[in-house]
Amino acid sequence: MRKIRELMAEPLEPQARLDEIVRHIAQNMVAEVCSIYVLRADAVLELYATEGLNPGSVHLAQLRLGEGLVGTIAATARSLNLPEAQKHPAFTYIPGTDEEPYNAFLGVPILRAGRTLGVLDVQNRAKRVYREEEIEALETVAMVVAEMIAAGSLAGLSRPGVVLDLSRPVSFDSVALSEGIGLGHVVLHEPRVVVTNLFNEDADAEITRLEKALQFLRISIEDMLSRRDIAAEGEHRAVLEAYRMFAHDRGWVRRLEEAVRNGLTAEAAVEKVQSDMRARMMHMTDPYIRERMHDFDDLANRLLRQLMGRAEGMDSENGPKDAIIVARSMGAAELLDYRRDQLRGLVLEEGTATSHVVIVARALGLPVVGQAKGAVSMSENNDAIIIDGDDGSVHLRPPADVESVFVEKVQFRAKRQEQYRALRDVAAETRDGVAVRLLMNAGLLVDLPQLAESGATGIGLFRTELQFMVASSMPKASEQERLYAAVLDAAGSKSVTFRTLDIGGDKILPYLHQSPEENPALGYRAIRLALDRPGLMRTQLRALLKAAGGRELRVMFPMITDLAELRQARDLISREFKHLTKFGYVMPRRLKIGAMIEVPSLLFQLDELMQLVDFVSIGSNDLFQFFSAVDRGNARMAGRFDDLSPPFLTALKSILDAGTRNGVEVTLCGEMAGKPLAAMALIGLGFRSISMTPSAIGPVKAMLLELDADKLQKAMSGHIADRHRAGSLRQFLSDFADVHSIPH
Numbered sequence: 001m002r003k004i005r006e007l008m009a010e011p012l013e014p015q016a017r018l019d020e021i022v023r024h025i026a027q028n029m030v031a032e033v034c035s036i037y038v039l040r041a042d043a044v045l046e047l048y049a050t051e052g053l054n055p056g057s058v059h060l061a062q063l064r065l066g067e068g069l070v071g072t073i074a075a076t077a078r079s080l081n082l083p084e085a086q087k088h089p090a091f092t093y094i095p096g097t098d099e100e101p102y103n104a105f106l107g108v109p110i111l112r113a114g115r116t117l118g119v120l121d122v123q124n125r126a127k128r129v130y131r132e133e134e135i136e137a138l139e140t141v142a143m144v145v146a147e148m149i150a151a152g153s154l155a156g157l158s159r160p161g162v163v164l165d166l167s168r169p170v171s172f173d174s175v176a177l178s179e180g181i182g183l184g185h186v187v188l189h190e191p192r193v194v195v196t197n198l199f200n201e202d203a204d205a206e207i208t209r210l211e212k213a214l215q216f217l218r219i220s221i222e223d224m225l226s227r228r229d230i231a232a233e234g235e236h237r238a239v240l241e242a243y244r245m246f247a248h249d250r251g252w253v254r255r256l257e258e259a260v261r262n263g264l265t266a267e268a269a270v271e272k273v274q275s276d277m278r279a280r281m282m283h284m285t286d287p288y289i290r291e292r293m294h295d296f297d298d299l300a301n302r303l304l305r306q307l308m309g310r311a312e313g314m315d316s317e318n319g320p321k322d323a324i325i326v327a328r329s330m331g332a333a334e335l336l337d338y339r340r341d342q343l344r345g346l347v348l349e350e351g352t353a354t355s356h357v358v359i360v361a362r363a364l365g366l367p368v369v370g371q372a373k374g375a376v377s378m379s380e381n382n383d384a385i386i387i388d389g390d391d392g393s394v395h396l397r398p399p400a401d402v403e404s405v406f407v408e409k410v411q412f413r414a415k416r417q418e419q420y421r422a423l424r425d426v427a428a429e430t431r432d433g434v435a436v437r438l439l440m441n442a443g444l445l446v447d448l449p450q451l452a453e454s455g456a457t458g459i460g461l462f463r464t465e466l467q468f469m470v471a472s473s474m475p476k477a478s479e480q481e482r483l484y485a486a487v488l489d490a491a492g493s494k495s496v497t498f499r500t501l502d503i504g505g506d507k508i509l510p511y512l513h514q515s516p517e518e519n520p521a522l523g524y525r526a527i528r529l530a531l532d533r534p535g536l537m538r539t540q541l542r543a544l545l546k547a548a549g550g551r552e553l554r555v556m557f558p559m560i561t562d563l564a565e566l567r568q569a570r571d572l573i574s575r576e577f578k579h580l581t582k583f584g585y586v587m588p589r590r591l592k593i594g595a596m597i598e599v600p601s602l603l604f605q606l607d608e609l610m611q612l613v614d615f616v617s618i619g620s621n622d623l624f625q626f627f628s629a630v631d632r633g634n635a636r637m638a639g640r641f642d643d644l645s646p647p648f649l650t651a652l653k654s655i656l657d658a659g660t661r662n663g664v665e666v667t668l669c670g671e672m673a674g675k676p677l678a679a680m681a682l683i684g685l686g687f688r689s690i691s692m693t694p695s696a697i698g699p700v701k702a703m704l705l706e707l708d709a710d711k712l713q714k715a716m717s718g719h720i721a722d723r724h725r726a727g728s729l730r731q732f733l734s735d736f737a738d739v740h741s742i743p744h
């Protein structure tokens with residue numbers, strides 16, 4: 001190993017270095033032959049260096065993956081140690097190498113991050129079994145060769161046009177988590193640091209090291225907290241404040257010190273305490289808590305990197321300026337270590353739509369794909385990569401034609417965005433003069449700039465639970481009030497509709513204990529949970545009332561099933577109103593109370609419901625889920641039933657009619673409002689107010705400006721009323737749009 005280390009340090013050309021490596025191994029292991037084969041992109045193993053075979057066959061001799069002993073090792077990624085190689089079923093002589101008869105054979109795969117890059121082997125004429133330490137030595141040299149391949153130093157040694165497997169273009173599908181297209185270069189985010197130095201020599205010295213590192217960790221968190229961009233963005237701050245709390249946690253520090261006293265080095269202690277913690281948390285079935293383990297891991301890894309002298313995050317000077325981070329998983333604060341202006345996207349091997357880091361990435365406008373199996377092992381730093389956050393596809397080391405397709409797609413998107421931006425101040429009115437309120441959905445502080453940028457009429461749905469989901473502990477009353485006031489300040493004269501906490505179902509808070517449920521979507525969630533925990537609800541209502549002092553406050557309640565729930569919620573809010581008034585707080589100038597229509601039971605008590613509210617908002621995501629008995633998150637069911645089918649459209653129309661009868665405003669704030677064709681159908685039904693994700697405002701407005709609402713309304717009503725005509729209206733609507741040149 002010493003010799004190999006010296007060889008690596010010598011100023012040699014790559015081919016000469018390979019030649020020296022095989023020569024030394026052969027000499028050292030007293031083997032007649034030692035060879036290195038490298039895997040090419042066309043699944044062929046090419047001889048790159050040899051001692052003992054015909055030197056003229058280097059870069060000419062080749063084997064297919066799976067062919068012969070070498071091909072078998074590469075295909076299985078397992079070593080072969082054979083005293084009598086000829087007896088192995090895969091044995092063949094390699095043509096053109098003047099290979100002499102031999103008996104003993106030892107071959108090991110050249111691996112990097114679980115990928116096979118080639119094979120290193122030795123052969124002896126004598127029958128012998130290679131010893132354990134010889135195998136280990138060969139494996140270590142294989143690691144060295146793997147580094148050379150990964151560093152690109154072997155590229156160009158073979159004939160022109162030969163591409164190594166490591167540089168092979170790879171495309172695969174993953175799950176789209178945040179929209180947009182990212183074009184850039186890989187930055188591998190290495191959350192795990194391998195600790196090799198396990199046992200300490202001097203416990204006191206080690207404790208001092210640990211304390212210093214902890215101190216540094218705390219300071220770095222304080223630094224991040226004081227950074228201007230973070231101080232301004234509330235939810236990032238909440239994450240970091242939780243980290244600060246963990247970093248000062250006495251129990252954690254005590255356990256770390258104990259492990260050092262028991263003989264471990266500081267870094268081994270961090271690893272041990274972390275894995276104990278992991279093991280304990282693994283027993284918890286709650287997926288959200290398990291997801292949150294990444295935040296703990298993140299903190300422990302920061303400490304490890306500190307102890308082992310590794311830099312944090314990306315080297316912003318030398319790293320690519322168009323970084324696409326590839327990670328197994330990631331804590332939200334780790335993402336904030338990177339400079340936003342150098343980030344183009346995020347690829348996670350784990351990650352779901354509700355992971356903390358994904359919520360923050362989405363708020364930052366970064367495309368994200370998740371569940372990208374094997375992404376880390378397939379990528380190398382600086383590899384070109386393209387991710388499509390709209391359909392989840394990932395293209396690693398894309399060939400020029402794929403890249404140009406995406407460059408065009410990005411340009412097209414940019415041009416379209418430009419056109420939508422031009423529509424921002426154009427009134428949202430159909431060709432026949434029907435005004436439609438295009439509102440936006442929001443939930444985090446970072447969404448607010450979109451209000452001006454998208455040209456939305458107001459916020460039709462503010463999902464208050466998002467603040468709770470990105471925080472690591474229950475947001476205090478004052479924090480809630482601060483967020484609501486900031487939202488109202490940002491909205492100015494535009495209206496904002498706050499929805500009270502909609503937790504439960506798939507929206508789980510790690511700090512709020514909930515027992516597992518068989519059908520969480522039908523279980524203890526939203527208003528059901530809130531009414532049982534009046535403390536939670538009262539705190540929120542109070543925060544809303546105080547934040548809106550002197551202004552209009554619009555509040556709506558999610559998942560109302562029974563009108564008694566609504567009455568109870570109304571009671572709570574009026575009680576809080578009275579209470580706060582008594583204590584001299586300035587109360588909202590006007591208070592409007594609404595209900596979300598998400599459960600079909602309300603469809604059969606619409607007039608009674610309308611008596612109790614100032615407005616209703618249809619949560620079509622949930623309403624369609626319960627209407628059609630189809631899980632909204634189940635990819636297999638996606639597209640099986642259509643929300644543009646006559647029964648569902650009839651249900652929506654009946655809500656609209658009940659609103660008109662009772663003088664109650666009706667809005668719809670589910671995903672369908674943001675799809676131009678579905679939005680067109682809603683306008684055709686008579687909707688004049690819809691709320692959607694901000695990026696949809698432009699496309700929906702572009703549709704609206706070309707629409708004759710009256711003509712559509714007439715055409716649609718006939719179509720829906722014809723009970724014998726089965727099936728969805730989608731085709732009809734799409735034809736209507738095409739005939740009238742309506743973009744959709």
Ligand code: PEP
Pocket residue numbers: 461463502598618619620621622623669670671
């Ligand atoms: C809905 O159900 O349509 C809705 C808007 O609420 P959420 O998507 O937050 O459940």
Ligand code: MG
Pocket residue numbers: 558598619621622
């Ligand atoms: Mg809902």
